[in-house]
Amino acid sequence: MFRRPTANPLDRSTALGGYGPVPEGGAPATAYVTHDRDYLYLAVTFDRKSPFHAIDLVGFEFDNDNDGIREDGDDIVFTTPGIPQNTEWPGADFYRYNGGAYNASDAAVGGTTDVISAWGTVGTTGVFEMRHDLNSSDDAHDFSIDLSGGPVTLGMQIGVQLEADPVGSGITVDTYKPTFATYCQLTLGKKTTAVTCP
Numbered sequence: 001m002f003r004r005p006t007a008n009p010l011d012r013s014t015a016l017g018g019y020g021p022v023p024e025g026g027a028p029a030t031a032y033v034t035h036d037r038d039y040l041y042l043a044v045t046f047d048r049k050s051p052f053h054a055i056d057l058v059g060f061e062f063d064n065d066n067d068g069i070r071e072d073g074d075d076i077v078f079t080t081p082g083i084p085q086n087t088e089w090p091g092a093d094f095y096r097y098n099g100g101a102y103n104a105s106d107a108a109v110g111g112t113t114d115v116i117s118a119w120g121t122v123g124t125t126g127v128f129e130m131r132h133d134l135n136s137s138d139d140a141h142d143f144s145i146d147l148s149g150g151p152v153t154l155g156m157q158i159g160v161q162l163e164a165d166p167v168g169s170g171i172t173v174d175t176y177k178p179t180f181a182t183y184c185q186l187t188l189g190k191k192t193t194a195v196t197c198p
């Protein structure tokens with residue numbers, strides 16, 4: 001863990017509510033976001049109801065220009081229990097292409113990986129954390145947040161994909177907050193972080 005997810009929790013009771021595959025049942029998840037001068041910190045906590053699988057996935061997708069439309073260059077970050085922690089793992093930093101319809105790893109097309117993540121569990125409750133550069137030099141594949149001109153608002157969507165038991169079932173359930181096609185609004189000021197979700 002590189003950062004306690006203590007700041008600015010999204011709606012504690014409803015964020016990602018009912019994400020779970022049927023065998024494990026659903027449960028609300030809580031997302032957290034904060035930032036400092038250089039990085040955006042993202043976290044999600046929830047009780048999976050059974051041990052985490054290596055292909056379980058927590059992701060954040062951004063609408064870089066906050067116009068509600070998915071476009072080329074929109075930024076996506078993932079973490080999963082299946083990748084090394086605190087490492088710039090190429091599968092963790094993605095971007096949108098082909099008119100926003102597809103996504104791929106930044107590193108697959110010559111971009112750089114600018115996210116590290118960590119995760120842990122207590123029983124079946126897990127915390128997933130990510131740290132992403134606010135303004136990497138990978139401009140074609142990452143958002144570029146410059147707070148020198150005042151607060152910046154992005155669209156932000158949170159996704160959780162869990163594999164139904166047993167491990168290897170290959171059956172996954174995806175849940176998005178707010179939905180797969182809509183975004184929360186994330187507004188960053190120099191010393192503030194605010195999130196509103198429909």
Ligand SMILES: [Ca+2]
Pocket residue numbers: 063064065066067068069070071
């Ligand atoms: Ca957009």
Ligand SMILES: [Ca+2]
Pocket residue numbers: 093106111112113114136138141142
């Ligand atoms: Ca990148």
Ligand SMILES: [Ca+2]
Pocket residue numbers: 074075076093094095106141142143
């Ligand atoms: Ca990216």
